Amino acid sequence: MIGVGARGAVGQAEVPAGTSERRFEHGGWTGIDLATLDREAEAPHWIAISLVPGVGPVGFARLLRRFGNARNAWAAGPALLETLPRVPEDAAPALARLRREGAGRVASRVAAATRRSGGQILTALDADYPAALSAADPRPPVLYLAGDPASMARPCVAIVGTRRASGYGRSCAAEIAEELARAGVTIVSGLAIGIDAQAHLAAVEAGGLSVAVLPSPLDRIYPPRHRELAARLVATGGALISELAPGAAPGKPDFARRNRIIAALARGVVVVEAPDRSGALLTAAAAIDYGREVFAVPGPIDAIGSRGCNRLIADHQATIVTSAAALLHRIGAQPGSQPVSVTSLSDAEAMVLHRLLQRPASIEELIGQTDMSTGPLAGTLTLLEARGLVESYGGATFHPTLAARRIGRPVGLDR
Amino acid sequence: MRPATHHQDLRLPSKVVRVLAETLSASIMGVEGLPVRVEVDVAFGLPALTIVGLAGSQVQEARERVRSALRNSGFEVPARRITINLSPADLPKDGTGYDLPIAVGILAASGQLREVERLRDTALVGELGLDGAVRPVPGTMALAAASFAAGIPSLIVSGGAMGEAATVAGLRVHGAASLGDAVAHLAGVRDLAVAEPFLVRSDATARRGPDLAEVAGQALARRGLEIALAGHHNLALCGPPGIGKTLLLRCAADLAPPLEDDEAIEVSRIYSVAGLLDRRSPLLRARPFRAPHHTISTQALVGGGPRVRPGEASLAHRGILLLDETLQFRSDALDALREPLEGGSVTIARVDGALTMPARFTLLAAFNPCPCGWRGSRQRACICEDATARRYLARLSGPLRDRIDLWVTMAQPASVTAGRSDGVEPSEAVAARIRRAWRRQLRRQGMANADLPPGVLDAAHGFSAAADGILAQRGRRFRMSPRRMHRASRVARTIADLAGEDEVGREHIDEALSYRGAVDA
Numbered sequence: 041m042i043g044v045g046a047r048g049a050v051g052q053a054e055v056p057a058g059t060s061e062r063r064f065e066h067g068g069w070t071g072i073d074l075a076t077l078d079r080e081a082e083a084p085h086w087i088a089i090s091l092v093p094g095v096g097p098v099g100f101a102r103l104l105r106r107f108g109n110a111r112n113a114w115a116a117g118p119a120l121l122e123t124l125p126r127v128p129e130d131a132a133p134a135l136a137r138l139r140r141e142g143a144g145r146v147a148s149r150v151a152a153a154t155r156r157s158g159g160q161i162l163t164a165l166d167a168d169y170p171a172a173l174s175a176a177d178p179r180p181p182v183l184y185l186a187g188d189p190a191s192m193a194r195p196c197v198a199i200v201g202t203r204r205a206s207g208y209g210r211s212c213a214a215e216i217a218e219e220l221a222r223a224g225v226t227i228v229s230g231l232a233i234g235i236d237a238q239a240h241l242a243a244v245e246a247g248g249l250s251v252a253v254l255p256s257p258l259d260r261i262y263p264p265r266h267r268e269l270a271a272r273l274v275a276t277g278g279a280l281i282s283e284l285a286p287g288a289a290p291g292k293p294d295f296a297r298r299n300r301i302i303a304a305l306a307r308g309v310v311v312v313e314a315p316d317r318s319g320a321l322l323t324a325a326a327a328i329d330y331g332r333e334v335f336a337v338p339g340p341i342d343a344i345g346s347r348g349c350n351r352l353i354a355d356h357q358a359t360i361v362t363s364a365a366a367l368l369h370r371i372g373a374q375p376g377s378q379p380v381s382v383t384s385l386s387d388a389e390a391m392v393l394h395r396l397l398q399r400p401a402s403i404e405e406l407i408g409q410t411d412m413s414t415g416p417l418a419g420t421l422t423l424l425e426a427r428g429l430v431e432s433y434g435g436a437t438f439h440p441t442l443a444a445r446r447i448g449r450p451v452g453l454d455r
Numbered sequence: 456m457r458p459a460t461h462h463q464d465l466r467l468p469s470k471v472v473r474v475l476a477e478t479l480s481a482s483i484m485g486v487e488g489l490p491v492r493v494e495v496d497v498a499f500g501l502p503a504l505t506i507v508g509l510a511g512s513q514v515q516e517a518r519e520r521v522r523s524a525l526r527n528s529g530f531e532v533p534a535r536r537i538t539i540n541l542s543p544a545d546l547p548k549d550g551t552g553y554d555l556p557i558a559v560g561i562l563a564a565s566g567q568l569r570e571v572e573r574l575r576d577t578a579l580v581g582e583l584g585l586d587g588a589v590r591p592v593p594g595t596m597a598l599a600a601a602s603f604a605a606g607i608p609s610l611i612v613s614g615g616a617m618g619e620a621a622t623v624a625g626l627r628v629h630g631a632a633s634l635g636d637a638v639a640h641l642a643g644v645r646d647l648a649v650a651e652p653f654l655v656r657s658d659a660t661a662r663r664g665p666d667l668a669e670v671a672g673q674a675l676a677r678r679g680l681e682i683a684l685a686g687h688h689n690l691a692l693c694g695p696p697g698i699g700k701t702l703l704l705r706c707a708a709d710l711a712p713p714l715e716d717d718e719a720i721e722v723s724r725i726y727s728v729a730g731l732l733d734r735r736s737p738l739l740r741a742r743p744f745r746a747p748h749h750t751i752s753t754q755a756l757v758g759g760g761p762r763v764r765p766g767e768a769s770l771a772h773r774g775i776l777l778l779d780e781t782l783q784f785r786s787d788a789l790d791a792l793r794e795p796l797e798g799g800s801v802t803i804a805r806v807d808g809a810l811t812m813p814a815r816f817t818l819l820a821a822f823n824p825c826p827c828g829w830r831g832s833r834q835r836a837c838i839c840e841d842a843t844a845r846r847y848l849a850r851l852s853g854p855l856r857d858r859i860d861l862w863v864t865m866a867q868p869a870s871v872t873a874g875r876s877d878g879v880e881p882s883e884a885v886a887a888r889i890r891r892a893w894r895r896q897l898r899r900q901g902m903a904n905a906d907l908p909p910g911v912l913d914a915a916h917g918f919s920a921a922a923d924g925i926l927a928q929r930g931r932r933f934r935m936s937p938r939r940m941h942r943a944s945r946v947a948r949t950i951a952d953l954a955g956e957d958e959v960g961r962e963h964i965d966e967a968l969s970y971r972g973a974v975d976a
């Protein structure tokens with residue numbers, strides 16, 4: 041077998057043939073000195089090779105080790121496929137097609153498509169390539185990015201969770217994202233419905249930065265309903281990144297690869313709300329793999345949506361999050377200052393807010409705790425919501441916001 | 456054959472002055488009556504009885520009923536060529552109400568009824584039995600109104616339909632038990648009794664549904680229902696199964712104020728056409744409450760069919776249309792509700808033109824958040840795929856969603872005490888508040904707040920510029936469309952009316968906005 045012999049020749053003697061794929065992957069990019077590679081000459085070949093079906097981060101790293109650089113690998117033609125851990129059926133014809141087109145032309149075509157969708161191409165050779173990703177070994181060779189790469193140069197924390205978020209989950213995601221964003225931390229998530237979207241939204245609304253790692257190419261935002269949110273992330277100084285080239289044939293969203301990038305980009309991963317089998321738990325597993333700290337927000341023990349989180353905590357795989365402020369402290373960031381407009385509240389409004397600060401509640405429960413009737417109570421909650429002190433997150437339960445917690449004490453509601 | 460003698464034969468025994476006669480009647484188009492002229496021509500030729508003028512099968516069968524009724528009432532059926540034309544001849548006609556005018560027309564044309572003065576100002580509506588008995592027909596109320604509106608001061612109907620017809624003020628209604636009685640009256644031989652003018656009575660209506668006191672907790676949904684019924688706003692309740700959505704909405708029947716006098720006549724006419732009127736008390740007093748099952752066809756929901764009949768939407772006119780398990784209804788049926796929700800009427804296209812029927816109802820919708828019902832519940836896992844759940848809610852199309860003014864998300868009470876039913880208001884107390892708010896609306900603007908056309912709700916209606924400003928500010932904050940804000944202003948007006956306030960205040964607007972529904976994320 042030529043492949044095995046060649047592998048040995050690149051100096052992987054410590055990895056004998058037949059070793060598990062998992063350990064081989066951890067070999068990753070070690071021994072490859074990117075500084076010796078000529079960026080100008082390499083980049084088109086990196087891009088072209090990354091488009092070959094079956095070439096992922098693992099396969100690309102193997103190619104580099106075997107051929108020394110991408111140019112040589114490209115020149116090897118169909119032989120390069122033999123190095124891949126897995127060769128899909130359409131790999132050979134696709135490679136032939138790309139080679140007929142030529143690496144230079146392929147690269148400029150993809151670059152044009154990327155520009156059209158408002159992005160740029162980053163190879164691992166580029167200075168702007170997020171440094172944190174080197175921890176994800178093997179790292180993705182080529183990334184497509186829209187927005188400001190500097191947003192990822194700041195400390196990043198990922199906030200992930202279920203798509204079927206409860207009001208509690210949304211409230212926690214919003215509060216943690218807001219607190220971290222104000223402290224200058226970039227909030228990383230996956231743009232999914234539920235916890236992800238809530239975290240992105242709270243970060244940009246607090247004036248912070250947020251980065252979305254897409255499971256789809258830049259020109260096909262997934263889920264489509266978050267196109268507007270994605271544009272907002274870019275407009276507010278954040279970024280969108282994807283491992284998939286724009287302009288390619290539509291494929292399935294790749295959640296597993298997205299989750300690994302999220303875990304690698306962030307200094308810590310906060311799992312806000314996750315049921316037993318949740319993609320967020322895969323992100324947490326990847327984060328543990330990469331040596332990132334994993335945090336989990338506990339939930340009620342009878343809440344199905346929080347079982348995954350509670351188990352992470354019980355199994356000592358995650359640090360329990362007791363408050364947004366405690367999380368901030370643990371990460372080592374300083375709380376940001378924020379303008380809190382202390383709005384004057386009527387007695388009734390202050391009383392309702394006070395109750396909610398003690399425990400989020402539905403109107404039903406508030407009626408039992410106050411002597412207000414339903415109508416005025418509903419109106420008071422709307423007013424508090426309009427002032428940004430209370431949020432219902434689409435459910436029947438009202439949660440105080442971070443702003444409400446801030447003014448909670450100064451206003452002195454303890455009567 | 457001696458045609459000449461034959462001619463003589465006809466003229467001599469009956470002394471026919473005219474062989475052509477006209478009687479007046481009326482037809483139903485949708486829920487409206489339409490005056491119809493019945494022309495009868497008796498001519499020479501082979502004995503035959505032909506009915507023309509787009510007469511449907513029920514009218515065609517009148518030939519046999521009329522023949523027997525005439526004979527059994529002691530009259531003759533002339534052995535001539537009889538042609539009957541129902542004019543206007545280009546409108547399709549159906550029903551059995553033409554039996555009586557056709558029979559009388561034949562008698563007049565054949566000279567058996569010589570005195571025709573009364574025929575000129577009397578309309579006739581009634582089905583004939585083979586023995587000559589006159590029987591009531593559906594839609595009598597609408598027919599009576601139409602013939603009176605066409606300038607015909609008198610009407611002969613069956614004795615059983617007198618009460619219904621007498622609800623048309625000013626119309627002289629005679630009840631005939633048989634064809635013979637009707638002819639005797641027209642001939643001036645023996646006058647028929649005149650129906651007593653119908654007096655609109657406000658009689659107490661029987662209880663129709665459960666009492667609010669039976670509903671445990673769910674204060675917000677109760678309040679939403681109160682507002683919906685007070686101002687005729689559309690309400691949607693979303694929540695897991697078994698939480699009390701159906702029970703609560705079924706209370707609506709007894710919470711809505713009774714129909715006003717003019718509404719009662721309008722609504723009763725629709726029920727008369729549908730054949731659903733109780734002839735002993737022909738005027739409906741209770742506000743309609745219709746709760747069709749979700750398997751209903753589009754035609755049954757909005758009306759239509761070969762013979763156009765009012766659908767549930769029209770039967771709920773001026774009342775309540777409850778769609779329990781709204782999302783289980785056929786999507787084309789739900790879509791068909793867009794038109795009545797927007798314009799208060801249903802238009803049915805037919806080969807021969809379009810028909811419009813009134814359908815201005817308050818929509819009460821109730822549904823689960825997903826097919827399994829447990830999405831968003833803390834206690835039980837939802838087993839639906841995300842896409843399935845989204846598609847499920849998408850059955851309520853955007854335009855329909857836009858026309859729902861009040862949204863209430865219901866959740867299981869977290870504690871036992873929150874679900875306790877002691878101390879909750881019974882239906883009677885809430886109904887009294889709704890009645891007062893309804894009176895205020897009638898006094899101020901003569902219609903429900905929800906029906907106020909755009910641009911009308913201004914300072915003169917207690918909605919000041921300041922209130923407008925607050926609403927606009929909140930609308931921006933909550934990213935509401937102009938339509939939603941427009942509808943919220945009507946809801947706020949109703950909340951102020953329930954509180955007995957002339958001016959809409961900030962607190963009323965805030966409460967109105969608390970039913971604005973979730974922006975899905």
